[in-house]
Amino acid sequence: MHCGFDIGGTKVLGVAVTDDPVRPQAVRRRPTTYDAGALVDTIVGMVADLEHDTGQPCEGLGLGIAGIVDRQGTLRYSPNIPGVVDLPIRRLLVEALERPVVVENDATAATWAEATLGAGQGSDHVAFVALGTGIGTGFVVDGRLLRGWNGFAGESGHMTVDKDGPLHITGAPGPWEYFASGNGLGRMAREAAAAGGLGAVREAAGSVDAIRGEHVHHAVVEGDAEALELVRAFAREVAVGVANLVHVLDPEVVVIGGGLVEMGSVLVDAVRDHTHELVLGGPHRPRPEVVGARLGSRAGALGSALLVAAELGGGPSPH
Amino acid sequence: MHCGFDIGGTKVLGVAVTDDPVRPQAVRRRPTTYDAGALVDTIVGMVADLEHDTGQPCEGLGLGIAGIVDRQGTLRYSPNIPGVVDLPIRRLLVEALERPVVVENDATAATWAEATLGAGQGSDHVAFVALGTGIGTGFVVDGRLLRGWNGFAGESGHMTVDKDGPLHITGAPGPWEYFASGNGLGRMAREAAAAGGLGAVREAAGSVDAIRGEHVHHAVVEGDAEALELVRAFAREVAVGVANLVHVLDPEVVVIGGGLVEMGSVLVDAVRDHTHELVLGGPHRPRPEVVGARLGSRAGALGSALLVAAELGGGPSPH
Numbered sequence: 089m090h091c092g093f094d095i096g097g098t099k100v101l102g103v104a105v106t107d108d109p110v111r112p113q114a115v116r117r118r119p120t121t122y123d124a125g126a127l128v129d130t131i132v133g134m135v136a137d138l139e140h141d142t143g144q145p146c147e148g149l150g151l152g153i154a155g156i157v158d159r160q161g162t163l164r165y166s167p168n169i170p171g172v173v174d175l176p177i178r179r180l181l182v183e184a185l186e187r188p189v190v191v192e193n194d195a196t197a198a199t200w201a202e203a204t205l206g207a208g209q210g211s212d213h214v215a216f217v218a219l220g221t222g223i224g225t226g227f228v229v230d231g232r233l234l235r236g237w238n239g240f241a242g243e244s245g246h247m248t249v250d251k252d253g254p255l256h257i258t259g260a261p262g263p264w265e266y267f268a269s270g271n272g273l274g275r276m277a278r279e280a281a282a283a284g285g286l287g288a289v290r291e292a293a294g295s296v297d298a299i300r301g302e303h304v305h306h307a308v309v310e311g312d313a314e315a316l317e318l319v320r321a322f323a324r325e326v327a328v329g330v331a332n333l334v335h336v337l338d339p340e341v342v343v344i345g346g347g348l349v350e351m352g353s354v355l356v357d358a359v360r361d362h363t364h365e366l367v368l369g370g371p372h373r374p375r376p377e378v379v380g381a382r383l384g385s386r387a388g389a390l391g392s393a394l395l396v397a398a399e400l401g402g403g404p405s406p407h
Numbered sequence: 408m409h410c411g412f413d414i415g416g417t418k419v420l421g422v423a424v425t426d427d428p429v430r431p432q433a434v435r436r437r438p439t440t441y442d443a444g445a446l447v448d449t450i451v452g453m454v455a456d457l458e459h460d461t462g463q464p465c466e467g468l469g470l471g472i473a474g475i476v477d478r479q480g481t482l483r484y485s486p487n488i489p490g491v492v493d494l495p496i497r498r499l500l501v502e503a504l505e506r507p508v509v510v511e512n513d514a515t516a517a518t519w520a521e522a523t524l525g526a527g528q529g530s531d532h533v534a535f536v537a538l539g540t541g542i543g544t545g546f547v548v549d550g551r552l553l554r555g556w557n558g559f560a561g562e563s564g565h566m567t568v569d570k571d572g573p574l575h576i577t578g579a580p581g582p583w584e585y586f587a588s589g590n591g592l593g594r595m596a597r598e599a600a601a602a603g604g605l606g607a608v609r610e611a612a613g614s615v616d617a618i619r620g621e622h623v624h625h626a627v628v629e630g631d632a633e634a635l636e637l638v639r640a641f642a643r644e645v646a647v648g649v650a651n652l653v654h655v656l657d658p659e660v661v662v663i664g665g666g667l668v669e670m671g672s673v674l675v676d677a678v679r680d681h682t683h684e685l686v687l688g689g690p691h692r693p694r695p696e697v698v699g700a701r702l703g704s705r706a707g708a709l710g711s712a713l714l715v716a717a718e719l720g721g722g723p724s725p726h
Contacts, residue, residue, distance in 0.1 A: 156688060165691035174691070213556040225655075229553055230726075236548070236657025237532040238692060246687045247651040249570045251586075251644075258687055267570075325570075332566040336544075336655055338555025368565045368577055369475060372484035372493070373557060407549075 089113065090400075091138050091146035092393025093131060094194055094386075095120060095153045097168030097221075100130055103389040104138040104146065105397075110205055112386070112393075114141035122171040128180045135185060148188040148400050149181060150392030152197030154224070159239040161191035167222075190396040194388040196242055198345065199226025200233055201391030204404055206382040207343040215339040216381070217244075217330060218346035223265040227337055233406035245269070249328050264329035270301035270348055273322050277304045280318055288312045301348070308351045319351070320358045327362030334367050334376055345381030356380040408432065409719075410457050410465035411712025412450060413513055413705075414439060414472045416487030416540075419449055422708040423457040423465065424716075429524055431705070431712075433460035441490040447499045454504060467507040467719050468500060469711030471516030473543070478558040480510035486541075509715040513707040514561055517664065517700075518545025519552055520710030523723055525701040526662040534658040535700070536563075536649060537665035542584040546656055552725035564588070568647050583648035589620035589667055592641050596623045599637055607631045620667065627670045638670070639677045646681030653686050653695055664700030675699040 094101045100120055103112035116137045121127050135146050155166025161178020163169075178191040192200075199216035208214035212231040218224040223245030227234040234241050245265035246258065253262025266272055277299045281290045286299075289307045293299040307315035330342055342363070344356050360378035367375070383390055397403050413420045419439055422431035435456045440446050454465050474485025480497020482488075497510040511519075518535035527533035531550040537543040542564030546553040553560050564584035565577065572581025585591055597618045600609045605618075608626045612618040626634035649661055661682070663675050679697035686694070702709055716722050 156691060165688065211556075229548065229555070230551070232549070234548055234656070237530075237659040237695070238657055240688070240692055241548075241655065241657040243654040243657075243687065246654045247566075248568055248647050248685070251568045251581075251647050260685060260687065262570075328567050328570050332651070333655065335562040335565045336560065336652065337553070338557055338560040338562075340556040366567070366579065368562065368579065369484065369559070372475060373559055376556070 089142055089144040089146055090148050090150065090393045090397045091135055092150045092389040092391065092396070093134065093152065094197070094388035094392065095127070095151060095169070096194065097154055100134065101386065101389045102134040102138055103386060103393060104142045104144070105390065105393045109390055109394055110383070112390070114138050116141070120169060122169060124172050124175045127172060127175070128177065128184060131181060132184050146187065148190070148396035149185065150197065150394070150396035151177065151189065151191045152194035152388040152392040153177070153191065154194045156240050156243075157191050157193050159235065161189065163191070188396055188399055190392065190399050192392065192395060193224070193226070193239070193242065195224030196226040196233065196235070197391035197395060198224075198387035199228060199242070199391065200394055200406055201383050201387040202343045202345065202381055203228040204394060205390065206387065207379045208341045211340040213338065213340040214343060215333050215337060215341070216343045216345060217333070219268065219326065219344065219348040220270055220346040222269045222271070223329070224346070225333070227339070229337065231404070244329065244333060247329060247332060249332070267325040268322070268329055272325060273301040273304055273348065274299060276322055277301070277318060286314050286318065289315055305348070305351045308354060316354055319355055323355055323358030324362045326359045327366055330359060330363045330378065331366035334363065339376055341377045341379060343379055343381050345387060347385070349380050353380065408461055408463040408465055409467050409469065409712045409716045410454055411469045411708040411710065411715070412453065412471065413516070413707035413711065414446070414470060414488070415513065416473055419453065420705065420708045421453040421457055422705060422712060423461045423463075424709065424712045428709055428713055429702070431709070433457050435460070439488060441488060443491050443494045446491060446494070447496065447503060450500060451503050465506065467509070467715035468504065469516065469713070469715035470496065470508065470510045471513035471707040471711040472496070472510065473513045475559050476510050476512050478554065480508065482510070507715055507718055509711065509718050511711065511714060512543070512545070512558070512561065514543030515545040515552060515554070516710035516714060517706035518547060518561070518710065519713055519725055520702050520706040521662045521664065521700055522547040523713060524709065525706065526698045527660045530659040532657065532659040533662060534652050534656060534660070535662045535664060536645075536652070538587065538645065538663065538667040539589055539665040541588045541590070542648070543665070544652070546658070548656065550723070563648065563652060566648060566651055568651070586644040587641070587648055591644060592620040592623055592667065593618060595641055596620070596637060605633050605637065608634055624667070624670045627673060635673055638674055642674055642677030643681045645678045646685055649678060649682045649697065650685035653682065658695055660696045660698060662698055662700050664706060666704070668699050672699065
């Protein structure tokens with residue numbers, strides 16, 4: 089049995105997987121702790137929980153973390169886990185648990201899951217784009233996980249798409265995730281509502297200023313026409329960055345994941361159309377597939393478990 | 408001996424390389440022919456020339472072509488070689504010459520040369536950016552050439568960096584090469600001259616409308632203060648795309664090549680400064696090196712020769 093963990097800004101998700109990784113043997117959740125020592129203790133405790141649930145030992149641990157993780161398994165910095173900086177979490181867990189530990193960025197781990205078991209299965213050239221509060225991405229190239237020099241590849245949410253545009257919280261001008269994340273959707277909705285549109289969304293939120301991406305999401309699920317139209321416009325913001333990734337990396341399959349895709353096919357369908365319009369080459373290049381993710385919010389934890397399983401000789405190798 | 412060719416919009420450059428690829432045994436040039444059959448004949452003729460020059464047979468041929476080349480060695484489409492579309496140039500040359508032929512995009516071939524023999528030597532994570540009339544790019548990741556699904560990776564000049572910006576000749580809004588190519592430099596100079604600046608450049612060109620990137624290039628070489636200031640501003644346009652590539656791919660070394668770098672270190676130095684400002688992660692990530700290319704205009708032909716040499720078992724493998 090292998091244990092995979094997804095350490096996000098608010099919670100840690102843990103899964104125990106055996107032969108059929110898509111169906112974990114056990115799933116556990118705990119709140120994220122914003123203290124280095126407590127974070128290690130949280131994982132150690134969750135390993136004990138998962139071993140208790142399954143009656144089997146975790147042979148290895150995989151961790152996907154929302155932040156910049158280097159190739160030595162040190163969490164350098166995470167905007168979502170303030171207070172935890174330059175934490176050698178891999179080394180600390182190896183010392184505490186005396187078994188193999190693999191640590192990756194959460195989107196990188198999710199990419200491996202979607203590429204090997206999910207919507208990218210069967211292709212050696214997969215780009216994964218997670219649309220959440222921000223944007224996380226990861227890539228499989230020639231069947232191998234693209235990590236880059238330090239392990240920091242896939243920070244594509246910070247690509248500039250509007251070089252003279254508004255400054256993001258990072259201080260950078262017009263990055264992709266400013267426009268195409270859940271936060272970007274919320275901003276776009278507030279602007280539409282301030283201009284007199286999106287009545288149902290405004291009503292549900294209580295006021296224009298209170299509108300968030302979630303309100304649009306719910307209105308779309310309920311079939312609200314104005315919300316659907318807004319999402320189609322928002323999809324173009326997503327497609328601008330997806331087309332950039334297609335120009336740089338030439339993937340066969342682009343998997344769109346993250347919380348936003350749970351609103352249904354309207355978003356992915358519109359991203360596909362806009363991407364095909366924006367990618368150069370017209371009749372001379374085959375169109376990449378643009379599809380919704382299949383593994384949902386467990387992709388990061390599953391991928392982490394798969395990565396440590398591969399390290400121990402089970403399943404396809406990411407290298 | 409291996410023969411490498413760089414097929415550009417105006418000329419074909421051929422080199423014959425043996426043990427020391429940096430110093431070709433022979434170099435030949437012919438004008439590019441805009442007809443499929445004539446293009447094959449040109450290469451066949453140049454092979455004979457190079458064999459005559461060196462007194463040795465070309466064991467294999469490598470071709471780098473300014474255009475979209477698929478993994479089967481078919482030139483799908485080239486904006487620079489009109490009239491030549493969906494040309495199976497690899498198959499035609501194998502039939503004509505009965506020896507191994509490797510065909511790649513020209514920037515991809517140049518990337519391999521710079522990564523193995525030039526400014527990226529010693530690193531397994533190299534991004535190459537050629538600033539010419541347009542922008543060509545290529546990448547080495549984990550020591551391997553990144554080709555993508557079809558072989559079309561590295562069309563990064565078409566990344567959108569100004570999503571609501573001016574339409575490029577391709578019809579796409581605000582791509583990187585609109586701003587950061589030789590054409591972009593010329594446009595920026597015409598705007599500055601129209602506003603009353605760049606006196607020396609305007610005088611050399613004869614009129615504001617006649618100003619091209621080359622005029623700025625020459626003024627920089629002569630130390631003109633206004634031209635130097637313009638190039639530093641232009642460097643930020645280059646850095647916007649370089650920083651995007653760093654966020655996506657996390658290279659260790661970014662090699663800046665193409666005709667524009669021949670104006671001297673002012674451009675590369677300013678690109679380095681702006682890139683380091685734009686890349687996220689501050690003290691938590693090591694800064695990528697940003698350096699000028701070393702192999703000059705022969706990089707594409709040299710890289711093509713190296714790629715076929717590798718195919719035949721000589722030198723590092725690109726796979």
